Amino acid sequence: MTLKKFINKPENITAELLEGLALANPFILEVMPNNLVVSKSLRTANRVTIVTLGGSGHEPALEGFVGEGMIDVAVVGDVFAAPGYKAVFEALQLADKGKGVLLVVLNHAGDMLAATRTMEEAHKAGIKVSMVVTREDVAYAPRSDADRRRGLVGCVPLYKIVGAAAAQGKSLHEITAIAQDFADNMATIAVACKTATHPQNGSAFSVLGTDQMEIGMGQHGEGGGDRQKMKSADETAVKMSDLLIADLNLCAGEKIMVIVNGTGATTIMEMLIIFRCVHKHLKAKGIMIVANWVEEVLTVQEQAGFQLFFARMDAQNLWYWNAPARTPYLVR
Known part of the structure; x- marks a missing residue:
């Protein structure tokens, strides 16, 4: 099928959009191997840092919110596909500045699989990390069955709130509580x-x-x-x-x-x-x-x-x- 879209080779979509994002925002972020989109402010961070993951195809989210006051590292998978856990683990290692890392995950099967495996590896490696899952879609399951609810746009304001709390110097325990309370409401x-x-x-x-x-x-x-x-x-x-x-x-x-x-x-x-x-x-x-x-x-x-x-x-x-x-x- 001939696609009526302004793309080149379909298999290069994610790599090329991330390259374009970095070229358009050279003072805010950079793209590293394994599709890690990294805030330039991470270099001097002395605070809790924020990592997230998810497939491409949802722009501007998620990688478009990497920068000061929001996400420190976004791990980007292929179109609508979760990245592998090894890339997410690499992101946690990169983000760890000794104050702890908050991993924000949308409740979708592939993302959760990668995040769960990453958390296991992070704990083995001694990385101080906590995870908050967004699951706010009211259509999919009742609030009493929140584990089945999908994550939608709510992750983005959550990034903003926890990013600001981290910039204020809050601890990982405090930021995790702030994130969970917002996610629950x-x-x-x-x-x-x-x-x-x-x-x-x-x-x-x-x-x-x-x-x-x-x-x-x-x-x-x-x-x-x-x-x-x-x-x-x-x-x-x-x-x-x-x-x-x-x-x-x-x-x-x-x-x-x-x-x-x-x-x-x-x-x-x-x-x-x-x-x-x-x-x-x-x-x-x-x-x-x-x-x-x-x-x-x-x-x-x-x-x-x-x-x-x-x-x-x-x-x-x-x-x-x-x-x-x-x-x-x-x-x-």
């Missing part, structure tokens, strides 16, 4: 109205009719189980918001972060219309938005749709969220 639901294709072979992830959308989509185009006729922006936003409110048991007076994350082929126009409705819907319920992000953060190639993310925010996490950072796709 976030929820995401996704919707798509047009499927994506795999950039290496052109195969479609699923088939949606011209008048259909599906709520509950996964990070790799997996079906969500709630296929229905296409709804308006307001109808979709209200339904998805209510699922997150119920999952988090949000009440009037609470303060939250909201992210509308475009998954690749959704315009800013659409995302802002969605955010407008979410804002009004939450305000009517007495729930206050104290932080927000409306952008493509973690994509699924050219899938048309978005992920809606809510998380409780206290004063400490809000401070961390607003703390300085410098990465290719988030500067504040």
Whole structure:
């Protein structure tokens, strides 16, 4: 099949996108062998460091958030594929500055397999490391069965919060507790109205009719189980918001972060219309938005749709969220 994409050889996609990322951001990061994307600030780090892993194909995440105040090392696998544990172990060795390393992992089978094996090897080697898993997809399993929940866009604000806590000099124990508390108080639901294709072979992830959308989509185009006729922006936003409110048991007076994350082929126009409705819907319920992000953060190639993310925010996490950072796709 001839792919209508601006690529060269399909097998070189990951290597070439990482080379381009490094060339575009020479003062922020560098790419090392085994697809390790490393923050230039790691050289002088005297603090807890942050490592993550995952497949390519979700740009700007995950490697686009490597830099000061967020990720120190991202281990990048092939398109939608987890990297091998040896590369992740190498990343932990590189990141270890004597203060400890936090490994942030999205709950997907390949990522978890690599991370679990890496943790075993790290403990044998005497590396001080802890692991936090993001599993906030409300569509896949109830909160009581969180081990089965998939990780979606929630990993990215978590990187920002733990990166700021590390920059402040918090211990590994403290940062792990901050990360776990944030992870336990976030929820995401996704919707798509047009499927994506795999950039290496052109195969479609699923088939949606011209008048259909599906709520509950996964990070790799997996079906969500709630296929229905296409709804308006307001109808979709209200339904998805209510699922997150119920999952988090949000009440009037609470303060939250909201992210509308475009998954690749959704315009800013659409995302802002969605955010407008979410804002009004939450305000009517007495729930206050104290932080927000409306952008493509973690994509699924050219899938048309978005992920809606809510998380409780206290004063400490809000401070961390607003703390300085410098990465290719988030500067504040």
